[in-house]
Amino acid sequence: MAEFHFIEDYEKHVAQLMRDHPIDEAMSLAVGGAYDIIGRIEAEVLIKNGLSDGMRLADIGCGSGRTAVALARRLRIDYDGYDIIQALLDYAESKTPHSYKFHMNRAVKLPAPNAAFDYICAFSLFTHLLHEETFIYMRDCHRVLKTGGKLLFSFLEFRMPSLWNVFEATVKQYEASTRPHLNMFLERGAIEVFSARIGFRVEKFIDADAPVLDEHALGQSICVMVK
Numbered sequence: 001m002a003e004f005h006f007i008e009d010y011e012k013h014v015a016q017l018m019r020d021h022p023i024d025e026a027m028s029l030a031v032g033g034a035y036d037i038i039g040r041i042e043a044e045v046l047i048k049n050g051l052s053d054g055m056r057l058a059d060i061g062c063g064s065g066r067t068a069v070a071l072a073r074r075l076r077i078d079y080d081g082y083d084i085i086q087a088l089l090d091y092a093e094s095k096t097p098h099s100y101k102f103h104m105n106r107a108v109k110l111p112a113p114n115a116a117f118d119y120i121c122a123f124s125l126f127t128h129l130l131h132e133e134t135f136i137y138m139r140d141c142h143r144v145l146k147t148g149g150k151l152l153f154s155f156l157e158f159r160m161p162s163l164w165n166v167f168e169a170t171v172k173q174y175e176a177s178t179r180p181h182l183n184m185f186l187e188r189g190a191i192e193v194f195s196a197r198i199g200f201r202v203e204k205f206i207d208a209d210a211p212v213l214d215e216h217a218l219g220q221s222i223c224v225m226v227k
């Protein structure tokens with residue numbers, strides 16, 4: 001991966017959180033916090049957009065299982081989670097049913113055969129990758145999805161005022177010469193081009209501030225693509 005988003009940086013960050021906080025708090029902070037409510041919002045948006053009982057789901061960048069825990073309460077699915085940090089995978093595994101499988105995967109491709117999945121989700125993953133890496137990952141998602149399968153992912157975009165705050169905060173970190181995590185914005189136009197080049201159809205965009213669960217929004221914009 002690129003120089004300014006080394007895996008070792010994430011590992012150090014997670015290790016520091018684990019030293020500074022009780023485990024549940026550390027594992028929540030490691031994926032951006034609000035473990036319970038964000039997990040429930042993520043599960044809700046997946047269900048509203050077609051994830052249902054009996055499907056096989058790949059959760060890429062699954063982190064500490066925020067989405068998986070919420071999904072296990074609502075659906076009976078075959079679940080495979082992928083991440084680059086072992087401590088997060090271990091925690092996720094400890095919080096979810098035995099049938100849920102978690103995999104270390106540091107490639108921007110999935111170690112799975114063609115047409116293996118009905119559904120793929122990626123919450124706040126492409127926000128941390130270069131566009132080229134996102135494109136490679138999306139292309140591989142297309143390969144491992146069945147025809148008619150969906151890829152649902154969240155993204156950062158400049159047009160949403162709440163997301164502009166994320167950009168400004170990152171600018172401030174650069175100005176202060178700290179080394180922030182990569183926060184990569186991905187505009188709808190770029191997503192449309194990636195999608196068309198790969199062979200997906202964009203089914204829908206959801207604004208970052210659109211209510212998903214009661215009055216709660218996810219806080220990142222969402223795209224749903226169909227193979």
Ligand SMILES: C[S@@+](CC[C@H](N)C(=O)[O-])C[C@H]1O[C@@H](n2cnc3c(N)ncnc32)[C@H](O)[C@@H]1O
Nearest residue numbers: 031032061062063066067083084085123124125
């Ligand atoms: C902001 S967290 C979100 C976690 C989870 N999707 C959620 O919503 O709770 C981003 C996650 O992406 C993981 N990640 C970063 N780069 C990755 C890559 N190339 N492949 C898989 N996971 C990656 C990080 O380790 C982290 O767990």
